Amino acid sequence: MADQDERKADAGMTAAFPTLEEMQHWTSVMGRAQQMMLEHLSAQMSEAAAAAPAAPVAMPAIRWPGMEQFVDPAKLAQAQADMWSQGMAVWQQMLSGTPAAAPAPDASKDKRFAAPEWAANPMFDMIRQSYLMISDRLLGGVEALEGIDEPARRKLRFATKSFVDAMAPSNFALTNPQVMQRAMETRGESLLKGLENMLRDMGKGQLTHTDADAFEVGRNIATTPGKVVKQTKLYQLIQYSPATDQVLEVPLVIFPPWINRFYILDLNPKKSFIRWAVEQGLTVFVVSWKSADESTVDVDVEDYVLAQVDAIDTIRKLLDVESVHTIGYCVAGTMLAATLALLAARGEAEKVASATFFTAQVDFAQAGDLNLFVGDEQMELLKQISADKGYLDGRYMAATFNLLRGRDLIWSYVVNNYLMGEEYPPFDLLHWNGDTTNLPAKWHQNYLTQFYRDNRLVQAGSITVDGTPINLAKVKTPTYVQAGREDHIAPPESVWKITHHFQGPLRFVLAGSGHIAGVVNPPEAGKYQYWTNEDRVDTLDDFIAGASETKGSWWPDWNRWIRSLNDDTALAIGARKPGEGDLKALEDAPGSYVRTR
Template sequence: MTQETGSGVGAIPTLEDWQHWTLVMGRAQQMMMEFWAQQMQQGQAPLAGPWPTPAFGFGEQGASSDPMAMMTAGAQAWAKGLETWGKVLGGVASPATDAQPVRDRRFSAPEWSENPIFDAIRKSYLQISDQLLGSVEDVEGVDADTQHKLRFAVRSFVDAMSPSNFAVTNPQVLKKTLESRGENLLKGLSNMLRDIAAGQLTQTKPGVFEVGRNLATTPGKVVKQTPLYQLIQYTPTTDEVMKTPVVIFPPWINRFYILDLTPEKSFVKWCVDQGISLFMVSWKSADESIADASLDDYVLNGQVDAIDSVRDLLGVDSVHTIGYCVAGTTLAATLAYLQAKGEADKVASATFFTAQVDFAEAGDLKLFLGDETMGLLQQLTAEKGYLDGRYMAATFNLLRGRDLIWSYVVNNYLMGEEPAPFDLLHWNSDTTNLPAGWHRNYLDTLYRGNKLAEKGGISVAGTPIDIDAVTTPTYIQAGREDHIAPPQSVWKIMDHFAGPKRFVLAGSGHIAGVVNPPAAQKYQYWINERPCGTLQAFVDGAEEHKGSWWPDWLGWLKKQDGATVKVEGARIPGGGKVKAIEDAPGSYVKAR
């Protein structure tokens, strides 16, 4: 109960209120102390886990063993934020009016506009943000890379300082706190401590999704297993299939089932239903057994080995290949290697999903390649020889901090809510460990050195390769809003490969631009049938098509080789000379 004041402006807390809020604070302190004690009993430093820092790198795991120091540092950071917004509360009388209706999801609640105080905070923040971001473009005397870093740093700072991220300047949080009498903050604290212990931000409701139960459920068998990968053959659903099979190489930095989410989103299921004889490589999450894996391993013992295995199993001369993201980069090296060895005819065609081979314009990820970050990677992996996948996840989250970090800080920690179930974000959080030496070499040689774009810049098993010599027919897909592999960077494949090429620009980004089933009727794609020397020329003359680009790719694939065969013998997983090892999706994708 509270006693209303005569003015109706506020309420006077009763003794019962004071007792309740004292109890809330006591429960919060108890939760913190129990957490620290549990961490110490388990031999872990407080706040152990891959937490991103504001710098272009990562926070050291267990940077301090003093819980009070960590708590003090956190309190100081929040205090500075609250101090800033306290000045805004006291200093803004007549903020600028909105030029247009609010479209920012952070401020979509009516309280942000209807309450004069929060309306002033919102408008002031947006005005200051625009000024800060605009000032970056006015900086003179710096090179493009420095300005890129500055732009990213300012944008990250602006997103972090949003009034929506602080309890006392977020009207929805204040309302929830009063309604629940502080239970939201206690639940939020519990959520935060859970995430700290796990070393990872929770982005989807726990326990909803499970690989093999409601994700990666397309029927098939594991027909080969090596120390580096498992090879999955999917069960046909048609009486006939394309004679030339398709082998998919997903990125080894993620789990393969991004292409086999729920059945209605599954690229794998769609391919099988279209009569494609389909194989998938499932990379092993790195441990000590493959800590020394290198480019040669991923090309020769990975991609070339899988290509040869499928050719031998089905008794065909060649296969179609797909390389997604970083696996597309190594697929380019594989094609160049086969070209140099006179074995290019093993691959009938190559499809690239948001992949880069020339990193001159590689986008925001280049911000994380400074000497400090490379040195930190060396420290993080020195003991076990592999990189904890949570560090890579933190990097990708930082690239879209507003959506992938701060929105969950508000929902999970301030509102005390569980995030909504989302299959894509379950996959995003399902991290994969990486061989340390190969990961650093990939970043240093390809991203920083851009050696793959040079003739003889790198060698595979002692053979210098040249991607300009690749004559394999190629289908190249890029995402218009891709922040990981920007379309201008993906386009550069067009400048290198010598064979026939088809470029498709898809709506959306690195994931949704790829995982866009026709039945969803979402987004669009652009095709330009005329020869184009630049991406801009392609865009200027492109024709827009509604929906998914998958049918366009299938039509192109069938033009490469439209022959079909009956489904029998080796076309059925386990029906040939190679017996099935286990059911899809296999054990490698489930290993943690």
């Protein structure tokens, strides 16, 4: 027993000469691994011969030739000398067997190296320290470059961080002590299970984050009762059953992003914004967008704007009301801004009683890292990928969003599921994240160029919808804007810019967390917080400086705001119940479009 404890203290790196039985076992493991890879290759070749859809093409590397001209030779020499000195210190510590010093407070938050084996074993401690030292030098070198503009620095910063994250020793079996220990404990079964996971993901062209069989739309997610009451080639309109005897007279229509499925707002009864809104006495409609296919080849930006107008008019006519409350989430919020501007230009602004924006951008001057993917090289690649069918495979967008948080959404799963061979946990949010939708290629190209690259939505008259030039400065609709403090897709400083363009009353709320958790934060969870500032200020920094913090969800604040605009009520009878008005029920919620793959 003492000998075993001593060997474990050396992190399992010292072992007796293997027996014949052990050699046979590990030979069998390697043989099974080879067989799995051969079977995968054979299946891929068969699919290719049958002209199966190819997996998304990887994002091309971003190259900046001639960067050497921006490097100060003296600073470079000093940096190399500092790194050499630090490297020698790390080596001396390892060779002397001196126990590793306690990590700095910031380093201890790095989940990749949180396991005690990284510090207990001198070899792995040397690997960890060397990696962190080199990473700091590489990332610091980007900031030290002189004579380059900020867009170029952002590109280089993103590329360097992506490279640094990818090359972490935790991502490789032979330099990760936990992987090595797990392999020994399971006699190689963990490596085989991980290989099986990896080959399966390669086959479907998408990284798996959660148990694919744990959730089913309509069974344990997207279960709020309702009916599909209208269907077009672009969307289904879902009306939800009232949960109260009386409802607000002005109904609510939610426009979710078509980059993802609508049920992010209806994950389960405890997390569902849709169910919660119904329980607050709102008549709720949701647009479920169709995943693009060959029938949507000609769909462009204005088609989504006109679809929103169509949904608004449909609800007004069905319930015989003058106006509706609207919510636009992410890209659907961007289009909602265009919809409001179109209605204003037509003299029909009264059709919308209020507009709420969930993490939506209208001014893309500070749109964050997604702006790095709209260069000529990337745009040409997108054209090639979607040229044959006229739509962009949703797996490509999923990979792009994963890249924005590669350490959390890519490499942690590579380690856990490929190297450690762990089972996928059931997690509804990650199930939704992997439930991709295809995008119309024409719309996607124009959205990236007109909005992200050229920022035309904030240029008066630059964009025309249905023959009408639009101008955001004409929008006077009461507006509620929610931004996520840690949002990496729609940065809060970018979302804030909507306050510079709309002219009507506006309430801005900064919520804790990011693009998803900052929105999907039910009151009963008691999580996060939000900030408000009743003063009209010019910048987000000024807003934060004078803001008041409130613990928990911002949903009740939004509900109070909605009711402050108009608290008139109506009985939940007749057309307020799905299928009992002029629009008959076509099928039960969540409908068929959300199930289409």
